[in-house]
Amino acid sequence: MSTTAVPIYLDNAATSFPKPEPVYLALDQFARTSLANPGRSGHRMAKEAERTIELARSALNRFFQGESANRWIFTLNCTDALNIAIKGSIQPGDHVITSDLEHNSVSRPLRRLEKDGVITLTRLESSEGYLDADQVRLALTPQTRLVALTHAVNVLGTVQPIEAIAAIVREAGALLLVDAAQSAGVVPINLKSTPIDLLAFPGHKALYGPTGTGVLYVGRRAKLRPWREGGTGGDSKSVLQPEELPFALEGGTPNALGIAGLAAGIEWVTRQGVEQNRLHEVALLQRVVDWVEAEGSGYGWNVAGRWDAASHVGALSLITPNLDDFHPQVISDILDTSFGIAVRSGLHCSPYIHQRIGSFPDGTVRLSPGPFNTEAHIDAFLEALQAISVGIL
Ligand SMILES: Cc1ncc(COP(=O)(O)O)c(C=O)c1O
Known part of the structure; x- marks a missing residue:
């Protein structure tokens, strides 16, 4: 006691x-040797920092079987990733489906958009911590642009039938945003076989990166408006944010140190299973x-x-x-x-x-x-x- x-x-x-120990080692080594500004300068240290980030994107793409490495956006945390996805995809008049299982990082931006009269919102009611895929089918309308649901509930730990839901949403032509904060790294997610358009998760939970890391996968059907614009390192003469991914959604200096740790975490989870x-x-x-x-x-x-x-x-x-x-x-x-x-x-x-x-x-x-x-x-x-x-x- x-x-x-x-x-x-x-x-x-x-x-x-x-x-895991390899994460501490990667953080220490990167901080001591490569903590320059990636993509901003042409010197070797900056190039090494950039290479670490690009390797991390490739590791994510392999881990989740995404379409390509450039579709992985590094964010501050899962909340940041979810906000980029929600606010970047919604148009006035859209209908959105969500549930009572969500974290405030999904519920609050959606409730704000609903309160401001931008969207109409359907909140599905769970039973004993679970949703049934048919609830999503019944709630879809021709105006539904986005279905935003959690994969595993942070309060209860219950895992939702995301494969069945994804098939239904894809058939209806809406976008599916999955909050994988509690599942990424512990529940298999295969983007090749499961049609998820937007996948958001933190780097700092079951992928064992440090706090200050988050990730958003942007599938081909999702066209997101950036709401944070700024320096991306390349094409500085352009007066507008570049349109190509990942830079369209990554204005500002990234958390290169955190991403180096996250890459080591992903490698550890891959070995662990x-x-x-x-x-x-x-x-x-x-x-x-x-x-x-x-x-x-x-x-x-x-x-x-x-x-x-x-x-x-x-x-x-x-x-x-x-x-x-x-x-x-x-x-x-x-x-x-x-x-x-x-x-x-x-x-x-x-x-x-x-x-x-x-x-x-x-x-x-x-x-x-x-x-x-x-x-x-x-x-x-x-x-x-x-x-x-x-x-x-
Ligand atoms: C289900 C779920 N979504 C989103 C988040 C937000 O994650 P972050 O703190 O990385 O923004 C959490 C955090 O606990 C969560 O459990």
Whole structure:
């Protein structure tokens, strides 16, 4: 029951920690040898920085089987990628389909556009954390330009049937934007076989890059207006932003250091195997689900959403015994200060799903193990929960 300097970190859905060793090595090496401005100057260091970025684009293209490396845009984070996709593709009068499973980085830009009278919006209602592809089919209209959905829900960890949804959206001629913040790196995504037009994800979660990295894939059918224009390194005499990708959407100095780390993360995940990390994390969460069933429910703990290990990533929300008396925030504070365990409580930037499952406005306690967590970490979490439960009741 001692607080350690580095906690038992169970908050990988927010950002992954620790990073694999090759990521730390790549960051250190790049920072010491190549941290020049890529594409801006002709000297060797700048060229080396540019080469690192182009290799990272190629690695992404191989990993997700995209059409070409230049369709991968580096962004600040997933929110940035989603905003570029949403605001760059929408026209006044469009209809957009989304769901109650979304993070605010999808919900807020869409709600703003709806409130300003630019779009009409349909928000699909999930059941136990899942959407059915037929809900999308029924909501499509001739005016639907964009369907913007999450692949894996950050609050619950539930994975949506994105292949079936993609086929339906493509048949209808609309664009599909997938928020893969919680799935990229742990659930296979193959852009050759799944017609996704816009794929957004952070570099800093299950691809193990540092914070400050994000990615947007722009498919052939998506024509995006840039909303950030500026220097791109090349063609400076042109008075307008270049139209070709990736530069059309990449004004300003990129996070070359972060991208160098991300490239090492992608390589590590490739060696590790995508399914391998998910299976490890889900096996750890299974211990929590088993504890809730065997003992935790007796104290009033509940798993939020339907637990199905086959369609789950490594995030799980627990509904606390008594929302009125014992806020999730209090539980996570006790876990942090008394037990040295880092989890995330509250609404997780996703208010609609908490409204759907009845945990609004206090939210839930979410734990999200990563590849470096062990059964001993989960057992320490469960012992702490048991102790807290006994203390409360
Ligand atoms: C589902 C989902 N979408 C988007 C985001 C936003 O990611 P970022 O913090 O990289 O902008 C998150 C972050 O937790 C997320 O879980």
